[in-house]
Amino acid sequence: MTEAPLKVPAGAKQHLYQRIRDDIEARIMSGEWPPGHRVPFEHELMAEYGCSRMTVNKVLSTLAANGLITRRRRAGSVVAEPSKERAVLEIQDFAFDAARTGSIYRFRILHRAVERLDSTAAQRIGLPAGSQVLSVVTIHLIDGLPGAYEERLINLAAVPEASEEAFVGDPPGTWLLRRVPWTDAEHIVRAVNADRTLARHLHLQSGDACLVLERRTWQAGTFITEARITYPGSRHHLVGRFSPAGQGTPTGLAVP
Amino acid sequence: MTEAPLKVPAGAKQHLYQRIRDDIEARIMSGEWPPGHRVPFEHELMAEYGCSRMTVNKVLSTLAANGLITRRRRAGSVVAEPSKERAVLEIQDFAFDAARTGSIYRFRILHRAVERLDSTAAQRIGLPAGSQVLSVVTIHLIDGLPGAYEERLINLAAVPEASEEAFVGDPPGTWLLRRVPWTDAEHIVRAVNADRTLARHLHLQSGDACLVLERRTWQAGTFITEARITYPGSRHHLVGRFSPAGQGTPTGLAVP
DNA sequence: TCCGCGATTATGTATAGACAATTGGATGCG
DNA sequence: CGCATCCAATTGTCTATACATAATCGCGGA
DSSP states (O other): OOOOOSOOOTTOOSOHHHHHHHHHHHHHHTTSSOTTOEEOOHHHHHHHHTOOHHHHHHHHHHHHHTTSEEEETTTEEEEOSOOOEEEEEEEOOHHHHHHHHTOOEEEEEEEEEEEEOOHHHHHHHTSOTTOEEEEEEEEEEETTEEEEEEEEEEETTTOGGGGGOOOSSSOHHHHHHHHSOOSEEEEEEEEEEOOHHHHHHHTOOTTOEEEEEEEEEEETTEEEEEEEEEEETTTOOEEEEEOTTSSSOOOOEEOO | OOOOOSOOOSSOOSOHHHHHHHHHHHHHHTTSSOTTOEEOOHHHHHHHHTOOHHHHHHHHHHHHHTTSEEEETTTEEEEOOOOOEEEEEEEOOHHHHHHHHTOOEEEEEEEEEEEEOOHHHHHHHTSOTTOEEEEEEEEEEETTEEEEEEEEEEETTTOGGGGGOOOSSSOHHHHHHHHSOOSEEEEEEEEEEOOHHHHHHHTOOTTOEEEEEEEEEEETTEEEEEEEEEEETTTOOEEEEEOTTSSSOOOOOOOO
């Protein structure tokens, strides 16, 4: 009972914390411990690995923070939902990304108008039809070349000061992010063929594949903004990196 | 200097850990500490909050794990880049997703062979050229219609039993996931125009936009598998949902 | 001047112990 | 038997300490 851990992968000279975590994760991911299965108590793991409670506590707390297990006082810990693959996509700021790669970033506002929501858009974002929104179309230029075409709607009820903003220094996305932190976001990624308008603005052939990222953000339940950003598929892609059980920083990078 | 923290939000009867974390997060999010700004050293925070090093260490480690700060030995911690939007895409199992929507899922293996890595693939995945891999091409059918075209490489050094697997019950992805839990993954999402082969298999016109998801997974540093899954852009998209503040489990959903 | 190397400093990991908070189960009372 | 109460098990947070590890800084020698 007070035995060494079962699975010690070949080159197991990692840190104790990592080893315990790998063991438990492996058992959960492999299905050996199905959802609902009770994870050993902290004092049991202490005995099994011959370590202090702080160490196993850190492991289990991290697993809980990552959604792999659920913990309850007195009742112990149980395995939560099974292994869905989760990829973290980090969507960078255009200007930041350009600075990082030594490129020059500029943008041009193609259209800017206060409009009223039509019914399809209203349904999509969950506001009443006819609500006032600011509609902004922006083209993002990296070293003078079009890098993305952005169509954005901003809820003027939530961000009234946007109606008087000309977006000369920062593009709408950056401006908004600084003004209104969001608490929830929904993303959709699609592939489309460029139509004539897109092709013209992105310097593509009509029909070329483009990556479309749609993002809708809310703050505490109120809709803030919807952005549809179209990237030339040939020149850009999204990159994500993920370690399932988390402590490993889900680092990532996205060419915006 | 050994003073109480500056910002104590109104009802500050939380735990010390949470209070320190909220303080630092607030200063980062508000821009008071811009990217690159040096976060106080652990011993400085100890003095400021009058607590032990373990407590501030846990705060800073968590912030680092969440990507808010970057830590380096001897140099200290600095505020990481702001305004990265991180979207969590959850990539579901085909069969699971089909069951959820009441569709019938089937798959067909188009190609299956033990091969040796050519140099470009070897470089991409970080194995020596010439390593033995199993190459499998699968077509996924939803209600009889092609839903995705999958090209997969499996590292036979890591999963030798794959060489004798015919994949009759489960498609390669599901089979692998059950056998070998992964600990790291890298994802790339792109848009491409369908070539003739893709068009034929996915019932598309040549040139139609397709969404390509490339995933490479590792377990404890050893490469497991690479999958390139191509979806008809018109019929499928990826959906993600995310709450930024970290602790809250990022939930999401993806139509595979 | 430049390079290598050690000293210093900050973080990374781990220990042992302590007390608080929550809650499932046992106990005892009406 | 039903219900309130107490107890004990388990997790949550924190302290104080120790040693390992990495990296910068500055010193000394070539």
